Amino acid sequence: MTIDWSHFTPWASLFGGMLIGLAAALLIMLNGRIAGISGIVGGLIGDLIVPDKHAERLVYALFLIGLLLAAPLWRLFQPWPLPATDTPVAYLVIGGLLVGLGTRFGGGCTSGHGVCGLSRGSLRSLAAMACFMGSGFATVFVMRHVWGHA
């Protein structure tokens, strides 16, 4: 392993992370809900299939709208932080399906299990995070160092 100092952004990442933590703090302290993106989006999608009378539809929908509005708001003041990458479409489709299915079966993603789960000291979330971090590291290892893809 070598450290990629040229792309290392400790301050932007730390402050960005603190904003994410602040958003999670606001949602639990004001709305009483966990800021888990896969749970919120998957919950709204599942609600279309099997309507849940206890669903917090409005709170979830407004959180999602706020999340989506972040992109145009950012663009007013800052250049878009996305360099064009040449990820093959097949990886995007297979990856998206796995992320959608996996986060719903696993009950959370980087936000719900990662940020919120660890912040409330959940062992269950720690186990989930160990799994998705571990398989993420393993996948990139195989892609880049075994198959030699980009």
Add this chain to the structure above:
Amino acid sequence: MKTGLSALLAGLIFGLGLLLSGMCDPSKVLGFLDLAGNWDPSLAFVMGGAIAVATPAFAWAKRHQRSLLDARIVIPTGTRIDGRLLLGSAAFGIGWGLAGFCPGPALVSAAGGYGNALIFAAAMAAGMLLYSLTQRRQKRV
């Protein structure tokens, strides 16, 4: 009204945090997941910063039944670590490592009009829909 506004604001701050942090840049995510290569540790700072701010809020929430805006506080109570949790999470990690997107950044980047994220987010929504369909079948049986 107030709870609607706070949810909208929380979502907006969450999205801006994702953009500032570098989580919306798949090449940065893959650089973080590439332990054996030229490793970019930045994203560990995202998790560290988020947990540092959110931990006191959850400590407060655990001691209360109602939120500051008088909504019921719902905190997951499950403690069971089973195959469903571990296999689901492992599948999520594979998808994350293939494309460099997790759910939040995929949606924010799709909203920013980034083509790759639009494709990924559509597939992710399809995966979530498939999950809900399997749950419906189980409920009928």
